Amino acid sequence: MNTAQKLVExxxxxxxxxxxxxxxxxxxxxxxxxxAFTVFLGALAFSIILFTIxxxxxxxxxxxxxxxxxxxxxxxxxIWIGFLTLALLLSMYTLRYAERGYKFTFFHLVGxxxxxxxxxxxxxxxxxxxxxxxxxxxxxVDLYQSVQEKKEQIWSLPQAGYLGGTIMxxxxxxxxxxxxxGKKWSIDYGQADWPPRIQLVxxxxxxxxGEQTSASAFxxxxxxxxxxxxxxxxxxxxxxxx
Amino acid sequence: MLITSKICDELTxxxxxxxxxxxxxxxxxxxxxxxxxxxRYVQRITGVNHAGAEDILQDAFIKIWRNLRAYNPKMxxxxxxxxxxxxxxVSTLRKQSSYGKHKTVDWAAAEPVLxxxxxxxxxxxxxGPVSAAQLHLWINQLSRKYREVVxxxxxxxxxxEAISDILEIPEGTVATRLNRARKALEKTATAPNPKK
Numbered sequence: 001m002n003t004a005q006k007l008v009e010x011x012x013x014x015x016x017x018x019x020x021x022x023x024x025x026x027x028x029x030x031x032x033x034x035x036a037f038t039v040f041l042g043a044l045a046f047s048i049i050l051f052t053i054x055x056x057x058x059x060x061x062x063x064x065x066x067x068x069x070x071x072x073x074x075x076x077x078x079i080w081i082g083f084l085t086l087a088l089l090l091s092m093y094t095l096r097y098a099e100r101g102y103k104f105t106f107f108h109l110v111g112x113x114x115x116x117x118x119x120x121x122x123x124x125x126x127x128x129x130x131x132x133x134x135x136x137x138x139x140x141v142d143l144y145q146s147v148q149e150k151k152e153q154i155w156s157l158p159q160a161g162y163l164g165g166t167i168m169x170x171x172x173x174x175x176x177x178x179x180x181x182g183k184k185w186s187i188d189y190g191q192a193d194w195p196p197r198i199q200l201v202x203x204x205x206x207x208x209x210g211e212q213t214s215a216s217a218f219x220x221x222x223x224x225x226x227x228x229x230x231x232x233x234x235x236x237x238x239x240x241x242x
Numbered sequence: 243m244l245i246t247s248k249i250c251d252e253l254t255x256x257x258x259x260x261x262x263x264x265x266x267x268x269x270x271x272x273x274x275x276x277x278x279x280x281x282r283y284v285q286r287i288t289g290v291n292h293a294g295a296e297d298i299l300q301d302a303f304i305k306i307w308r309n310l311r312a313y314n315p316k317m318x319x320x321x322x323x324x325x326x327x328x329x330x331x332v333s334t335l336r337k338q339s340s341y342g343k344h345k346t347v348d349w350a351a352a353e354p355v356l357x358x359x360x361x362x363x364x365x366x367x368x369x370g371p372v373s374a375a376q377l378h379l380w381i382n383q384l385s386r387k388y389r390e391v392v393x394x395x396x397x398x399x400x401x402x403e404a405i406s407d408i409l410e411i412p413e414g415t416v417a418t419r420l421n422r423a424r425k426a427l428e429k430t431a432t433a434p435n436p437k438k
Contacts, residue, residue: 003277003296004270005244007303011266016307018263024312099314102410 028099035094039116042087045080046121047130052077055147055227077147088113152180155207163187163218164207164226170200177206177218186217194223243267250274255319263310273303276320279398280327286393288331289382302330321407324398328390328408360396360424380430388423395420 091113095101104112124130138146155164156179165179177185187208189200198206205226210219243265250271253261258275261268277299284295284302306326313322360377381392394405395416406413 002274003300004273007273007300008267008270010300011269011304011307016304018310019308019312021311024309100316103406103412105412105414 031094031098035091035098035113038087038091038094039113040120042084042091042113042117043120043124044130044133045084045087046117047125048080048134049077049084050121050125051130051134052080052147055151079144084117088117091117156180158185158212158218161209161211162207163210163212163220165205167200167202167204167206169202175200177208184216188213188217188219189223192220192223195225198223198225245270247274256315259310259313259319262307266307269307269310272306272319272323276323279320280323283324283393283398284327284331286397287328287390288335290335298331298334299327301334302327305330317407318404321400321404324394324400324404324408325410332386360392360427377427380427383430384423384426388419388426391416391419392423 088110092109095104095109095113101109121130134147138144138149152164155162157163158179163177163179163185165177165185168176168178168184170176173188173190175187175189177187179185192208192210194200198204200206200223207224207226208218208220208222210221213219245267250258250268253268253271255272255275258268258271262272280302281292281295281299284290284298285292288295288298290298306323309326313319381389384392390409391405394400394408395402400408402413402416405416409416411419
């Protein structure tokens with residue numbers, strides 16, 4: 001009996017059967033599903049990063065007392081950047097172990113995984129899902145500070161010249177603003193600059209740069225929409241400055 | 243049922259796989275066809291003796307049998323089998339913590355055409371001719387990842403695509419490793435007192 005025959009006899013004696021085809025198909029599908037899932041997670045993380053970047057007022061960073069980098073880092077969603085990195089690594093790993101995945105170079109693996117996450121994430125961001133997801137996450141996770149919360153903190157420093165809130169009433173010389181802690185402010189906007197898209201109407205959320213003139217009075221030098229939310233659809237009661 | 247060499251010779255690789263899945267005896271055709279090359283490869287990569295290499299090959303063939311339905315005909319059957327055998331050889335020796343410590347490979351029969359190319363490349367960098375035995379010694383001194391590609395390319399005479407399929411690395415990486423391995427061999431050859 002030659003070695004080949006011995007091998008066959010051994011297979012027969014030990015009753016070794018080839019694994020069924022469905023086993024390998026399932027394995028392959030599991031890998032591709034794993035890849036799709038990690039790309040999807042990466043896309044969600046990327047969409048929230050886009051949302052955060054949209055919310056960061058880069059002009060503001062120049063005025064912050066801390067350094068530009070420090071300010072940027074305090075505003076950047078590091079948790080989401082970490083999440084995106086992890087999802088990217090996992091998607092690269094799953095793609096590497098997919099059928100013929102070893103043919104991809106490191107740059108291909110990074111490129112395909114990142115491109116898919118970026119594409120899907122951008123679509124999700126444009127559709128408005130990122131804001132909803134971020135809000136839902138902030139509600140459910142106590143330790144997580146949402147983008148809005150961070151932003152509100154920055155725009156609650158009237159002594160430093162930053163104030164944000166909701167317009168409660170408007171007169172030709174001043175309007176009343178309720179800040180995020182519910183405090184009422186009288187805002188002098190006689191010298192303020194604001195873009196035509198802003199509607200100074202009750203209910204509108206805005207942010208102001210200027211100077212605190214008394215305990216509850218603030219003189220605005222510029223007014224900007226709060227951003228990240230739909231603007232109030234009502235007709236303007238006043239015309240912006242030319 | 244005894245499958246004769248004559249019956250096996252008439253079957254292509256794909257036909258032999260299909261027949262084996264219907265009747266296990268046909269699996270012997272694959273073993274007969276690839277045993278010499280794979281056994282030689284196991285010995286070269288591990289440095290174990292003939293009996294040791296046969297044990298590794300037997301275990302590898304059991305794995306090939308178990309996973310026969312995973313074989314994708316888009317790849318050469320030989321590459322797929324080499325891959326399993328390679329992984330089995332590396333895994334066996336890792337378990338024994340003796341990988342790369344064997345220097346008892348019998349190279350006598352190994353003088354394929356491509357090896358002469360490698361010899362001439364290394365010779366070109368040196369003053370005098372390099373003997374095949376000396377080159378074999380230097381190859382054994384290469385780290386595993388470089389030794390693997392050198393063995394597959396110059397001793398098994400496989401193309402880059404096949405090496406890529408066996409080692410599961412991109413073809414570009416195969417080329418890079420081969421290049422670095424050649425440079426390492428040249429460096430050893432041009433050193434004042436190359437290790438012998």
